[in-house]
Amino acid sequence: xEAPPDNDVLWARSLHFCHPDGSPGVAGVSLGVxxxxxxxxxxxxxxxKTTLLRCLAGLVPAQHGEVxxxxxxxxxxxxxxRERLRRDRFGWIDPAPVLVPELNVWENTALPLMLRGVxxxxxxxAALEWxxxxxxxxxxxxxxxxxxxxxxxxxxxARAIAPSPTVLFADxxxxxxxxxxxxxxxxxxxxxARSHGITVVLATHDAETAALADRRISLxxxxxxxxxxxxxxxxxxxxxxxxxxx
Amino acid sequence: MLAxxxxxxxxxxxxxxxxxxxxxxxxxxxxxxxxxxxxxxxxQNSAGAxxxxxxxxxxxxxxxxxAVAVARTDPGTKPRPGLSALGLxxxxxxxxxxxxxxxxxxxxxxxxxxxxxxxxxxxxxxxFDGAAKDFLAADQPLPLPAALTLLGVLPVVASTAVALAxxxxxxxxxxxxxxxxxxxxxxxxxxxRETFGTxxxxxxRLFRQxxxxxxxxxxxxxxxxxxxxxxxxxxxxxxxxxxxxPSSPPAPPEPPASPTGLPWGVAVLAAGLAxxxxxxxxxxxxxxxxxxxxxxxxxxxxxxxxxxxxxxVLAAPGLxxxxxxxxxxxxxxxxxxxxxxxxxxxxxxxxxxxxxxxxVASAAFATTTLSxxxxxxxxFGPLTxxxxxxxxxxxxxxxxxxxxxxxxxxxxxxxxxxxxxAPAAALRSAAALRTGALLAFFVPFTLLIADLAALPLAx
Numbered sequence: 001x002e003a004p005p006d007n008d009v010l011w012a013r014s015l016h017f018c019h020p021d022g023s024p025g026v027a028g029v030s031l032g033v034x035x036x037x038x039x040x041x042x043x044x045x046x047x048x049k050t051t052l053l054r055c056l057a058g059l060v061p062a063q064h065g066e067v068x069x070x071x072x073x074x075x076x077x078x079x080x081x082r083e084r085l086r087r088d089r090f091g092w093i094d095p096a097p098v099l100v101p102e103l104n105v106w107e108n109t110a111l112p113l114m115l116r117g118v119x120x121x122x123x124x125x126a127a128l129e130w131x132x133x134x135x136x137x138x139x140x141x142x143x144x145x146x147x148x149x150x151x152x153x154x155x156x157x158a159r160a161i162a163p164s165p166t167v168l169f170a171d172x173x174x175x176x177x178x179x180x181x182x183x184x185x186x187x188x189x190x191x192x193a194r195s196h197g198i199t200v201v202l203a204t205h206d207a208e209t210a211a212l213a214d215r216r217i218s219l220x221x222x223x224x225x226x227x228x229x230x231x232x233x234x235x236x237x238x239x240x241x242x243x244x245x246x
Numbered sequence: 247m248l249a250x251x252x253x254x255x256x257x258x259x260x261x262x263x264x265x266x267x268x269x270x271x272x273x274x275x276x277x278x279x280x281x282x283x284x285x286x287x288x289x290q291n292s293a294g295a296x297x298x299x300x301x302x303x304x305x306x307x308x309x310x311x312x313a314v315a316v317a318r319t320d321p322g323t324k325p326r327p328g329l330s331a332l333g334l335x336x337x338x339x340x341x342x343x344x345x346x347x348x349x350x351x352x353x354x355x356x357x358x359x360x361x362x363x364x365x366x367x368x369x370x371x372x373x374f375d376g377a378a379k380d381f382l383a384a385d386q387p388l389p390l391p392a393a394l395t396l397l398g399v400l401p402v403v404a405s406t407a408v409a410l411a412x413x414x415x416x417x418x419x420x421x422x423x424x425x426x427x428x429x430x431x432x433x434x435x436x437x438x439r440e441t442f443g444t445x446x447x448x449x450x451r452l453f454r455q456x457x458x459x460x461x462x463x464x465x466x467x468x469x470x471x472x473x474x475x476x477x478x479x480x481x482x483x484x485x486x487x488x489x490x491x492p493s494s495p496p497a498p499p500e501p502p503a504s505p506t507g508l509p510w511g512v513a514v515l516a517a518g519l520a521x522x523x524x525x526x527x528x529x530x531x532x533x534x535x536x537x538x539x540x541x542x543x544x545x546x547x548x549x550x551x552x553x554x555x556x557x558x559v560l561a562a563p564g565l566x567x568x569x570x571x572x573x574x575x576x577x578x579x580x581x582x583x584x585x586x587x588x589x590x591x592x593x594x595x596x597x598x599x600x601x602x603x604x605x606v607a608s609a610a611f612a613t614t615t616l617s618x619x620x621x622x623x624x625x626f627g628p629l630t631x632x633x634x635x636x637x638x639x640x641x642x643x644x645x646x647x648x649x650x651x652x653x654x655x656x657x658x659x660x661x662x663x664x665x666x667x668a669p670a671a672a673l674r675s676a677a678a679l680r681t682g683a684l685l686a687f688f689v690p691f692t693l694l695i696a697d698l699a700a701l702p703l704a705x
Contacts, residue, residue, distance in 0.1 A: 059665060087667030098662035102587035114580035115668050159666070 008032035008068075009199050010056060010167055015065035017048075017055050025051035026062075027222040033167070038190055038200040040213035048222040049203035050171050056201065057090050057169045058082035069167070087116060091165035091198075093189075095172045097156035099144040106131060106140040109159045116163060130158040134188050150181035157189050167199045174209060186212055252322040253346060263316045264350045266643050270309040271354025271400050272361070273636035277302045278396040279362040280629050283382040286389075305633050306400060308602075308640035313351065313404040314411045315599065315647040317343045319654060323412065336414035343412050344405040351401035359397060363388070504567050505594050511561025518557055519698050522550025526702030547702060554699055555605040562601025562688075567593035569687050573679070581672060585679040592652045596684075599645040604688055606641045608696035610634070615700040 010033040017025040026048045033039050041049050055062045058074050061082075067074040069089065077085065086092070099108045109127035114120065131137045134154045136147075144152055153173060160168055173189065174182040190212050193200045202213055210216045218225050253264075281302055285295035317323060323343035330336070366382045525546025567590050574586025589596075660673060 083664075083667065083669060087669065090667065092665050092667070094662060094665070098658060100584070100587075100659055100663070102591045103583065107583060111580055111583075111663075112666055112668070114583070115672060120577050120579060 007034055009035040009070055010201070011066075011068040012056060013066045015052065015055055015062045015067070017051055017060065017062045019051075024222050026055060026219075028065075029219070029222070029224050030065075031217055031224065033199055033201060036194075036197045036199055037215060038193060038202060038213040040210040040216040041201060041203045041219060042205065042207075042210050042216055043219035044205055047205075047219040049205070049219055051222075052219065053169045053171050053201060053203050057092060057167075058086055059092075087112070089166045091160035091163065091168040093156055093160045093168070093170040093173045095175045097144075097149070097152040099152060099155060099159070101144055104141055104143055105136065105147070105155050108144065108155060109162050112159060112163045126162050127158070130162045130192075131155070133192060134158045135184075150177050150185060153177065153185055154188065157185070157192075161192055161196070161198065164196060165198060167201065168193060170200060170202045172203055172205070174204075174206070182209070252342060253349070256320075256322055260320060260322070263319065263643075263647060264346070266639075267309070267313050267316050267347070267350040267404075268354040268357070270305075270312055270636055270640045270643075271351040271404070272357040273354075273632060273639075274302065274305045274309045274400055275355040275358030275397050276361060277305055277629060277633055277636070278399070279358060279393060280382065282389075282392055282396055283362075283366075286386050287382075301633070305636040305640070306403070308637045308644075309351075309400060310404045310407050311599075311602065312640040312644045312647070313347050314407050315644045315651070317347055317408040317412060319647055319651045320346065321654075322346070340409055340412045340414065344409040347408045348401045348405040351404045355397040355400060359393065362393075504590065505563035505597065507560040508564025508568070511557045511559070511564060513557070514553055514560060515557030515695070518550045518553025518555070520550070521553060522547050522699065523702045525550060550702075551609075551699060554695065555609075558605050558608070558695060559598065559601040562604060563594045563597030565687065565691070566597035566600060566684065569683050570680075573683050581676055581679060584673070585676040585683070588656070588676070589680050589683065595648055595652050596645075599641065599648045600684065600688065603641045603645050604692045604695070606638055608692045608699060610638070611693065611696035612700035615696070 012032075013030045015026050015029045019025050029048075029052055031039075041052060043049055051060075054060045056067060056074075058067070058077065059082075062075060065075065069085070072085070074082065074085065099105075100111065103111065106124060106127045109131055110120075110123035113123035113126060118126075128137065128140055131140050134157060136151050136154050136158070139147055139151060139155075144155065147155065153176075157170075157173065160170075170189065174185050177185060186209055190200070192198070200213075202209070204210055218227065256264075278299070281295065281299040284298055285292070288295065320343060323339045323346070329339070334342075362382070366388065368388065570586045570589030570591075570593060572586075573589060574582055578586060663673065664670060
């Protein structure tokens with residue numbers, strides 16, 4: 001068996017994933033993520049970005065293919081080992097921020113640290129530091145329901161970064177935001193990742209978002225492609241056939 | 247037809263809960279029919295028959311309680327965006343839920359009627375050598391309209407209660423005072439409830455409109471890019487182009503306010519205990535009989551018991567909230583934090599059925615204590631045992647169903663926590679910690695209340 005390249009922190013070879021209902025997810029994607037880089041996974045909606053990220057993060061096991069993380073074979077791990085790997089090494093950001101509604105903002109941010117066994121005081125200090133860095137420090141004692149969506153998303157980013165994961169998976173982190181807030185959120189995310197050497201795998205269908213990344217790969221219909229430019233659809237295609245007046 | 251199709255394809259757990267409702271309905275229906283049988287066998291003792299009929303109200307209420315809880319957890323009656331687009335909106339789903347409940351209750355009632363007829367020997371001979379001959383009035387023809395009227399009570403009451411409990415939110419606030427969240431509450435227009443003092447107690451300022459303009463959130467730095475959309479400019483009404491698109495994710499559910507019934511509950515509880523002991527001291531009050539040949543108690547004692555039960559139900563959400571608050575005090579770690587805060591948030595949902603369970607448990611405890619004091623074995627008839635079984639089963643099943651409902655409503659948060667890498671064992675142990683805290687608080691509390699309630703009669 002071939003060993004993975006040394007400079008890649010995360011490495012996948014010919015990943016195949018098919019959803020339980022039979023719809024195709026990812027078909028034969030290979031990629032390598034270098035340490036400390038920000039990799040954008042682009043492509044239109046439904047091209048398998050989220051599925052690829054879920055396979056890489058070990059949330060779902062791929063049917064064929066290999067996923068290596070720092071010379072550890074993720075594809076051969078059991079569910080318990082994958083859960084531990086996710087907790088200790090990976091961070092995950094959802095498209096919409098799902099925070100625990102009963103906890104306030106700093107408790108939400110400190111929760112992954114406390115789940116790893118860090119003491120309450122140290123977890124609180126780290127959480128408040130990260131919240132301050134992401135411009136939500138003054139909301140640290142509010143409940144998530146009192147915040148705006150962009151602020152909640154920044155809290156979710158702080159929650160994912162605070163345990164300083166090795167790899168951070170961000171699945172369209174700016175999809176439900178307006179453009180100004182989108183730029184702000186993305187800038188804080190990329191700055192935080194670069195300053196702390198966190199590898200980021202960022203799924204996005206937005207070219208502006210992808211421009212902030214170091215490198216970009218594109219997916220189309222579950223396959224890795226070099227360009228996603230499809231031939232333009234002619235304006236009147238099918239209109240004459242379907243028109244009742246003809 | 248749609249309701250029937252929805253019934254057929256449901257999950258086995260959902261079917262099991264509906265079957266529980268049908269079983270409880272069968273038990274209640276059989277008790278009602280037995281009261282009818284007693285009335286037919288003793289036409290001269292109409293007061294006794296009426297008393298028996300009125301005692302049937304307790305199993306009936308427990309069954310309706312269970313039916314409402316089961317309808318709340320039914321996934322087939324949850325509002326779903328796809329179904330709403332098809333025209334199956336919240337009001338139609340309310341009708342479907344009411345129909346499901348009516349069907350389950352009717353099934354139980356038919357079962358009760360069949361058992362009743364079988365025991366009377368109307369179907370094929372007298373079973374058990376005619377042991378049930380006396381109290382079911384086997385020698386008289388059954389008045390079918392009376393039986394059908396009695397059996398129809400439960401489906402009607404239960405489906406009405408379900409429809410009332412699940413009515414869509416715009417029917418709840420028809421006067422248009424709904425709090426709008428606008429853009430995820432960005433404008434700060436959500437009215438803060440006054441919870442302190444006289445205003446909070448009597449709700450004088452429940453729906454106060456904010457008079458001051460909402461302030462611009464301070465956490466947002468003006469970004470370098472030009473802002474194509476206007477931010478909040480002091481106008482509390484959202485411009486029409488800022489109304490969130492239907493595809494935008496909903497705001498997280500607001501954690502419910504802490505239950506306010508604790509002072510009322512404690513007051514009513516104390517008043518009930520006081521009335522009870524006072525009535526047992528003064529021997530002049532009229533007396534009434536308890537079912538199953540229990541001690542004959544004064545009417546005042548019964549009123550005191552009812553007040554005690556009401557106070558227990560009112561106080562239980564507040565006590566549950568208190569449990570959660572105690573659980574998460576004093577520098578909690580992740581486990582106690584999750585357990586306590588969730589318990590605080592679910593206090594009303596869990597606390598009410600828990601209070602009812604406490605009432606039933608303390609009643610059972612008091613009954614056994616009373617029969618111990620009398621020195622005689624409790625003279626439970628089969629009908630009393632059946633009624634007690636129906637009530638106890640219904641209340642416990644309601645509590646478990648409420649727990650299922652709480653779990654359903656937190657499913658997406660739990661999933662996000664798991665995605666984040668939270669160990670499933672930690673979430674399970676948080677749930678176990680919640681259960682343990684509730685048990686540790688409510689078991690001694692119930693025993694204490696039961697002891698106090700049984701004290702006057704034991705003298």
